[in-house]
Amino acid sequence: MPFNLESFAGNPKEELSTLRYATKQDLCDLAEKCNIVVDPAYVKARLLSNFLDYLINQEIIADDEVQALRIAAGVLPPVPVDTEVEKIRLQLQLERVKKETTERELYLEEKEREAREKEREAREKEREAREKEREAREKEREAREKEREAREKEREAREKEREAREKEREAREKEREAREKEREAREKEREAREKEREAREKEKKETIERELYLEEKRAEAREKEREAEIRHQKKLQELSLSNRKEATLPATFEVLKASKLVPDFDERDPEVFCQNFEQIAETLKWPVEFWSLLIRNKVKGKAAFVASQLVSENDYTVLKKTLLDAYSITIKGYRQILEILLKLSIQLL
Structure with a gap:
């Protein structure tokens, strides 16, 4: 034990x-x-x-x-x-x-x-027995693999022979087609040169017409903008005279001095202009009844035209909504034009 x-x-x-x-x-x-x-x-x-x-x-x-x-x-x-x-x-x-x-x-x-x-x-x-068993299985697998490879090679040989005959027939057919294609290629080349010449002439003509059309539109836009600016200035003068007759400005608020502090108007983003103006006006405590007058002195382009149509309107909220609505329609129109152009480009592709 x-x-x-x-x-x-x-x-x-x-x-x-x-x-x-x-x-x-x-x-x-x-x-x-x-x-x-x-x-x-x-x-x-x-x-x-x-x-x-x-x-x-x-x-x-x-x-x-x-x-x-x-x-x-x-x-x-x-x-x-x-x-x-x-x-x-x-x-x-x-x-x-x-x-x-x-x-x-x-x-x-x-x-x-x-x-x-x-x-x-x-x-x-036990290890030797397992090794021998593994070797036996490996030899059996190799034998089956060799037999499969032999059958595969025999099948490939028959396939190659068939492909050789098929290639010979195709070669004769291709030679005939090549002569035909060569003749067609010379014909197509001649047609292509003719079409290319016509396309260049057409493109040149369309480019000239497009440039003329754009220049005409730009001239019209400048003319309309100038006319709107003139009308806006006239109505501002009339409004200023009317305001002087109807009421006297408080002694504590100077419109001219305040107008110099109003930010510049940017037609690309009128909403940011309104936000900046409201922030300055609230900070400096400007009277709300003068806000519309201060904005009218700063707007330009399409905004000046819209403001001129509301010369009798002294409510800043109404004027602001009208301006933003006018520019939102323009942005929507631009988006519609871009969508149409995109669809046309996809169809051409």
């Missing part, structure tokens, strides 16, 4: 018979666990004798209970009688026990070695 340090420490009296199988290191660990001072250089028999004396002194076991263990472990007990016969008997008994213990340990070691060797051989044979 093998020695176990934890089991022996828990029940030394029951596990006493296993102490004979303890190694020198086991006895040193056991002595350290029981706080017994020993020299690691002691031989195993002396370590065992010291530990047995400790068990007897602690009254854990009786002296007669360890007598057989001393003999089995090679530790001579105290000789009760000083006789040579008893000494020889005990010596012979000790040597016999030592021999039996040594033979048993050698036997166990040999059995353990044989078991490990058999286990290693079994694993090796």
Whole structure:
């Protein structure tokens, strides 16, 4: 029965018979666990004798209970009688026990070695069997692959032969078609040059007409803008005279000075212009009744034309809505034109 340090420490009296199988290191660990001072250089028999004396002194076991263990472990007990016969008997008994213990340990070691060797051989044979099985499957797969490749090559050979005959027929057909295409190509080339010449002339004519049309439209737009500006200025003058007749401006608000602080009007984004104007007017606390008058002095282009149509309207909210509505219609119109041009370009492609 093998020695176990934890089991022996828990029940030394029951596990006493296993102490004979303890190694020198086991006895040193056991002595350290029981706080017994020993020299690691002691031989195993002396370590065992010291530990047995400790068990007897602690009254854990009786002296007669360890007598057989001393003999089995090679530790001579105290000789009760000083006789040579008893000494020889005990010596012979000790040597016999030592021999039996040594033979048993050698036997166990040999059995353990044989078991490990058999286990290693079994694993090796199992590995070789798996390797042979894998090689057999690999050879079978290679054989099937070669057979498939052979059939594939035979099929390819027949296919190539058929393709060669087909290519020969196609070559004669292509040669005939090539002569026909060459004749058609010369004809198409002549037609292409003629069409290209006509296209260049047509494009040049359309470019000139388009430039003339755009220039005419730009001239008309400039003329309309100039006329709208003139009408706007006239109505502003009339409005200014009318306002001077109807009411007197408060002494604390100077319209001329305030008009210099109004931001410039940008036709590309009239909404931002209105937001900036309202922020300045609210910050400087300008009277709301003068807001429409201040805006009329700054707008231009299409906004000036719209403002001139509302010369009698002094409500800033109405004037602002009218201006934004006028420019929103223009933006919508531009989007419609762009969508039409995009559809035409897609159709031409």
